[in-house]
Amino acid sequence: MNILAPVRRDRVLTELPQYLRKEAALHVHKDFHPRVTCACQEHRTGTVGRFKISKVIVVGDLSVGKTCLINRFCKDTFDKNYKATIGVDFEMERFEVLGVPFSLQLWDTAGQERFKCIASTYYRGAQAIIIVFNLNDVASLEHTKQWLADALKENDPSSVLLFLVGSKKDLSHLTLAFPQTPAQYMLMEKDALKVAQEMKAEYWAVSSLTGLKLLPVSGENVREFFFRVTALTFEANVLAELEKSGSRRIGDVIRINSDDSNLYLTASKKKPMCCP
Ligand SMILES: Nc1nc2c(ncn2[C@@H]2O[C@H](COP(=O)(O)OP(=O)(O)OP(=O)(O)O)[C@@H](O)[C@H]2O)c(=O)[nH]1
Numbered sequence: 075m076n077i078l079a080p081v082r083r084d085r086v087l088t089e090l091p092q093y094l095r096k097e098a099a100l101h102v103h104k105d106f107h108p109r110v111t112c113a114c115q116e117h118r119t120g121t122v123g124r125f126k127i128s129k130v131i132v133v134g135d136l137s138v139g140k141t142c143l144i145n146r147f148c149k150d151t152f153d154k155n156y157k158a159t160i161g162v163d164f165e166m167e168r169f170e171v172l173g174v175p176f177s178l179q180l181w182d183t184a185g186q187e188r189f190k191c192i193a194s195t196y197y198r199g200a201q202a203i204i205i206v207f208n209l210n211d212v213a214s215l216e217h218t219k220q221w222l223a224d225a226l227k228e229n230d231p232s233s234v235l236l237f238l239v240g241s242k243k244d245l246s247h248l249t250l251a252f253p254q255t256p257a258q259y260m261l262m263e264k265d266a267l268k269v270a271q272e273m274k275a276e277y278w279a280v281s282s283l284t285g286l287k288l289l290p291v292s293g294e295n296v297r298e299f300f301f302r303v304t305a306l307t308f309e310a311n312v313l314a315e316l317e318k319s320g321s322r323r324i325g326d327v328i329r330i331n332s333d334d335s336n337l338y339l340t341a342s343k344k345k346p347m348c349c350p
């Protein structure tokens with residue numbers, strides 16, 4: 075991928091995408107944190123937007139639809155044939171959030187037991203963890219806690235953002251293949267919301283399959299979900315940068331004179347106009 079290619083027009087975020095369910099959202103604010111908006115306006119986002127690439131890992135049982143979810147978002151494709159991911163794969167996605175360039179590296183990991191040990195070596199350094207389960211398979215929901223525990227062994231639980239995603243939402247409607255009644259679906263979702271709350275994860279329900287054949291619908295909630303992941307990861311990154319620059323502001327001569335001068339000089343010399 076050419077890192078210098080311009081950001082696609084449909085990857086530009088000017089406002090905070092909203093959560094799906096209020097009862098299992100990472101936060102329920104309507105807008106980005108005011109300090110983040112202000113920092114973006116004043117070009118004080120530090121390494122965010124310059125060198126930083128945020129890592130997002132996608133984990134969950136085999137065949138729950140992790141690869142299809144990533145492919146739907148990144149390539150707008152859907153393969154109905156199952157091809158197991160062997161080890162890991164990744165996609166880079168470039169965004170512009172509040173005028174600041176922001177890149178995500180989406181790591182697609184294998185759900186099959188025999189490839190798990192390879193995949194788990196790539197868990198480290200994630201800023202967000204997406205745990206996927208199949209909305210039509212209760213066992214896959216039960217296994218999400220173990221997937222989370224494994225992913226957290228390699229990451230800092232206090233700073234990583236968690237998302238619990240129910241996949242194959244299209245199959246949860248009454249079909250011949252999956253005769254799940256609306257009541258069963260509601261029960262499944264209730265359980266999933268409970269798990270999400272216990273994990274402190276944000277809950278989403280998606281389908282990577284194109285919806286109605288007559289409409290050019292690219293899955294259901296896929297774009298909304300990834301935009302939310304992007305926005306919340308960006309917000310957390312900028313807040314962390316601000317905290318870092320704030321704590322080093324006084325007497326940090328070395329940093330003021332280094333290449334990072336933009337971040338630290340503006341933070342110490344110029345009093346922010348709009349920061350609370
Ligand atoms: N109906 C429907 N089928 C889906 C959806 N997402 C994935 N599938 C199907 O589910 C199967 C598995 O999808 P994958 O994306 O390969 O699953 P995975 O989680 O990546 O599996 P591993 O790589 O083995 O961990 C494929 O046959 C897909 O076509 C969906 O949203 N709706």
Ligand SMILES: [Mg+2]
Pocket residue numbers: 140141142157158159182183184185
């Ligand atoms: Mg896969």
